Amino acid sequence: MKRSILTLIPLLLGLYSLAPGAEPLIVKLAYVGEPGTSALAGVRQGLSEANVQGRFLGQEYRLEVLPPAAAEQDLSGEGGFAAVIAALPAPALLSLARGNPDLPVFNITAREDDLRDACLPNLLHVIPSERMLRDAEAQWRRKHPDSGARAHAWDEHFRKYAASQLNKRxxxxxxxxxxxxxxxxxxxxxxxxxxxxxRQSADPEGLLAALRGRIDFDGQKGVKMNFRPNGQLSQVIFLVENGRVVGEAPVRGVAGAAGLESLGKSECPAS
Amino acid sequence: MRFITTLFLALLSLGVMAEPTHRVFVTNEKSNDVSVIDAKSNRVIATIPVGKRPRGIGIAPDGSEVYVAVSGEDKIVVLDPKELKITREFGVGNDPETFAVNPKNGYIYISKEDDAKAEVYDPKTGALIAEIPVGLEPEGVAISPDGSKVIVTSESTNMLHVIAVPEHRVVANILVGARPRAATFNRDGTRAYASSEIGGEVVEVDMASHEIVHRQPLGSDKAKPKDVVLSKDEKLLYVAGGRLNKVMVLDADSLEIKKAIPVGKRVWGLALSRDGSRLYTTDGVSGTVSVIDTGKNEVIATIKVGKFPWGIAIDD
Incomplete structure (x- = not known):
């Protein structure tokens, strides 16, 4: 019985592939960093959700987890990666991005402002910079001078804008x-x-160009997000005090017309 | 005698359509009740407590029942639109939010946000008829007037899923802007429109090819569009503008923005009267329903309802 079903599979696949575009596009992503971190759990979650979308639209995402030492390797070409997601300290991150100029490299852990000022064309910072966090806290304290709230990219208690759905799952x-x-x-x-x-394509160079354009990404923080000229993702920052989200920056009435751009730098330093 | 019997049977068969009450039913998410507005006087004539966080609302095809999704209590509450009483309720599990009633089979098609699926219930029995896997955070539900197609939007995976009825399976997936919230069909089912809350845009989809034929950004980051409704002549598309505090009026063919009608704060829900002359909005933060005269496209009445009015349906 089992065998007869197995013999049917190639037949079914054959029929399936008759429909144009029915073969899923295999998209490989690399994670470079320590295993067992919340950063990697986040990547895994994103990947499994990407596969939910891919089931309907014809993509299959696969993740390869590489140790920090892989930052010194050439990951382009034979690896066939569409992008690299890195949880690395600043020096290793720079070396990874410089060594793989045609691959989009996402920084998900390093907050140093210098990394943004480095302005590498393929280095994209999803995690907010130190400066963004400081600006968020400064805006908050102008309205709430006695508050001890700290700035965060995310908080497990945030509920608005479908954050509760993401936190829950x-x-x-x-x-x-x-x-x-x-x-x-x-x-x-x-x-x-x-x-x-x-784009119905996973070529890294095209992907990098697209990431540098208008992406209007929904990070479940209530705004559309895009990368700034210096490679930093614009985003809402949460103010968290005693395990509660007490506010959001840009702070209304303080940030002014600059909105999201009131948090941290956007441009590359003049050379 | 025979004549009378025939007449009686004829009346009985006609009797499937309940006499419309001309009442507007509004769910108030934060006051846990339904406001009932008399459409002739624009006055609230009753407020019916229904349970925690009522959101989605719909009316049976024969007008005999009003269905309310009570999100906080995982159930659908059934109201009698004449008596204004709860007649029964049935469980639907896990945070029901938005649904639509199929005008042909009378089933409720409901999005289950945390379960990445759409479910189909028979409201007469409360039985679960079908479960359809869709993308993450399914939200808006729209049904073609002939009942043969359902669109479910998946907010976190940015798709419109087209579901065939009665097969109850996904036949097409259309990628749209970030966080698609709501959709609607034209009368013959050849076109559909959908809003994207974070993308801040509206798309028009050709339902034969499933291609997007027009895309219209609403021009402001405050625009977090939600409900979309076509005018009776299908020449205009009304879009609830969210934080814009306006209903946007678009040309239904080109999606060109024709007008913006100021309403209350955080406008989410829209419903058009059967004769097409009135458009009703729910203004969440203001706690009001705005009544728009679609002849002039101006607000002619503002009605105070409960806290955070969300869904709206008309028995007419």
Whole structure:
């Protein structure tokens, strides 16, 4: 009985492939960093959600987890990766991005402002910079001088804008609360999937160009997000105090017309 | 005698359509009740407590029942539109939000946000008829007037899923802008329109090819569009503009923006009267329903309802 079903499979696949575009497009992503981190859990979550979308639109996403030492390797070409998601300290991250100039490299953990000022064309920072977090806290304190709230990219208690749905499924699927780095990992995988589905292609150079254009990514923080000229993702920052989200930056009435751009730098330093 | 019997049977068969009450039913998400407005006087004539977080609302094809999704209590509550009483309820599990009633088979098609599926219920029995896997965070549900096609939007995977009835399977997936919220069909089912909340745009889809034929950004980051409704002559598309606090009026062919009608704050829900002369909005933050005269496309009445009015349906 089992055998007869197995023999049917190639037949069914054959029939299936008669429909144009029915073969899924295989999209490979690399994660470079330590295993067992919330950042990696975020990437895994993003990937499994990308595969939910891919089931309907004809893509299949696969993840290869590589140790930090892989930052010194050439990952383009034979690896066939569409993009690299990196959870690395700043020096290793720079070396990875410089060594693989044709691959989009997502930074999901390093907050250093210098990395943004480096302005590498293929280095995209999903995690907010130190400066963005400081600006968010400064805006918040202008309205709430006594508040001790700290700035975060994400918080497991945030509920608005469908954040509660994301927090809920992340905790159920990964067994840990979603933190800043988990969110960044999730977001990197999801934005790749959005663009691959839209473009029906996973070539890294085309993907990089698309990422540098208007992506209007929905990071489940209530705004559409795009990368700035310096490679930093514009985003809402949460103010968290005593385990509660007490506010959001840009802070209304303080940030002014600059909106999201009131948080951190956007442009590359003049050379 | 025979004549009378025949007449009686004829009346009985006609009797499937209940006499319309000309009442507008509004779910109030944060006051846990339904406001009932008399469409002739534009006055609230009753407020019916229904349970925690009522959101989606719809009316049976024969007008005999009003269905309310009570999100906080995982159930659909059934109201009698004449008596204004709860007649029964049935469980639908896990946070029901938006649904549509199929005008042909009378089934409720409901999106289950946390389960990535659409479910089909027979409201007469409460039986689950079908479960259809869709993308993440399914939200808006629209049904073609002939009942043969259902669109479910998946908010987190940015798709319109086209579901065939009665097969109840997905036959097409259309990628649209970020966070698709709501959709509607034209009368013959050849076109569909959908709003994207984060993308801040509206698309027009050709339902034969499943291709997007027009895409219209609403021009402001405040525009977080939700409900979309066609005018009776199908020349105009009304779009609830969310934080714009306006209903946008678009040309239904080109999607060119023709007008913006200021309404209350955070406008989400829209419903058009059967004769097409009135458009009703739910203005979430203001706690009002705005009544628009579609002849002039101006607000002619603003009616205070409960806290955070969300869904709206008309028995007419």
């Amino acid at each position: 992340f905790r159920e699927d990964q067994g840990i609360p979603m933190d800043d780095e988990a969110w960044a990992g999730w977001a990197a995988a999801r934005m790749v999937a959005d663009l691959v589905a839209r």
